[in-house]
Amino acid sequence: MLQLFIYCVFVIQIRGIFCEQVVRTxxxxxxxxxxxxxxxxxxxxxxxxxxxxTKSYFDSDYxxxxxxxxxxxxxxxxxxxxxxxxxxxxxxSTRKVKxxxxxxxxxxxxxxxxxxxxxLKMAKxxxxxxRVTRIGRSFENRQIYVLKMSSKWRSWQSKPLFLFDxxxxxxxxxxxxxxxxxxxxxxxxxxxxxxxxxxxFQNFELHFVPLLNPDGxxxxxxxxxxxxxxxxxxxxxxxxxxxxxxxxxxxxFDHKWMGVF
Numbered sequence: 290m291l292q293l294f295i296y297c298v299f300v301i302q303i304r305g306i307f308c309e310q311v312v313r314t315x316x317x318x319x320x321x322x323x324x325x326x327x328x329x330x331x332x333x334x335x336x337x338x339x340x341x342x343t344k345s346y347f348d349s350d351y352x353x354x355x356x357x358x359x360x361x362x363x364x365x366x367x368x369x370x371x372x373x374x375x376x377x378x379x380x381x382s383t384r385k386v387k388x389x390x391x392x393x394x395x396x397x398x399x400x401x402x403x404x405x406x407x408x409l410k411m412a413k414x415x416x417x418x419x420r421v422t423r424i425g426r427s428f429e430n431r432q433i434y435v436l437k438m439s440s441k442w443r444s445w446q447s448k449p450l451f452l453f454d455x456x457x458x459x460x461x462x463x464x465x466x467x468x469x470x471x472x473x474x475x476x477x478x479x480x481x482x483x484x485x486x487x488x489x490f491q492n493f494e495l496h497f498v499p500l501l502n503p504d505g506x507x508x509x510x511x512x513x514x515x516x517x518x519x520x521x522x523x524x525x526x527x528x529x530x531x532x533x534x535x536x537x538x539x540x541x542f543d544h545k546w547m548g549v550f
Contacts (some may be wrong), residue, residue, distance in 0.1 A: 311337060311358045313376040315351035320371040334359045395473045398462045400510065401431060401503045404469065408436050408499070415476055418490070428523045431503040436472060440490040454498040457538050459505025459518045468499040502538055
């Protein structure tokens with residue numbers, strides 16, 4: 290308690306009791322649940338980077354960290370209650386700190402080629418868990434891949450299947466990045482023996498198609514005037530208008546497609 294008191298006096302003298310600052314808080318795993326409840330229920334704390342594992346970002350003796358904007362009263366509570374280590378970030382900037390990005394493509398908007406390379410890499414590095422299969426070609430002749438995940442592959446045919454697809458609309462880059470994040474997260478949690486994820490893989494087969502519309506996606510990434518392009522790049526089939534491109538793939542399913550009733 291004496292150390293906490295000295296620390297708080299120092300902070301108050303240097304920064305002021307009501308002054309807000311951005312800090313990186315590092316904590317041990319045993320405090321994660323309680324600290325998460327505290328910061329999510331506190332109106333005085335602004336989460337610039339929510340609680341997450343340090344393993345994917347930097348080496349540390351602490352298992353979790355968060356970047357928070359808070360006043361000194363809340364800061365002192367974190368140190369006292371959760372034994373947090375505090376690192377002060379740039380408080381002069383009015384902008385939020387740059388989002389940390391993991392190595393590779395996770396957390397980024399990347400090209401079709403990078404996504405394909407990453408999927409094949411995941412399959413090569415996780416042969417017991419991941420398979421990648423070609424399911425077709427786009428109008429501009431790009432391969433469309435599905436990444437399959439499950440454990441105990443010998444019995445995979447008897448398992449219920451869940452399909453996660455994204456990127457059917459060219460401009461919806463976030464859906465593609467979310468699907469990639471989900472794949473990465475599930476593999477890491479399985480390797481960490483997360484009980485819930487292990488049960489999922491034992492009882493279900495998960496299929497991921499991160500990019501259903503690679504042609505439209507690449508067009509939206511490279512175009513200056515049509516960043517909000519939605520459709521694919523198929524030319525009109527009416528034989529007259531060769532300047533009319535694109536089919537909205539999400540409006541092109543047969544009646545009762547994949548229906549169960």
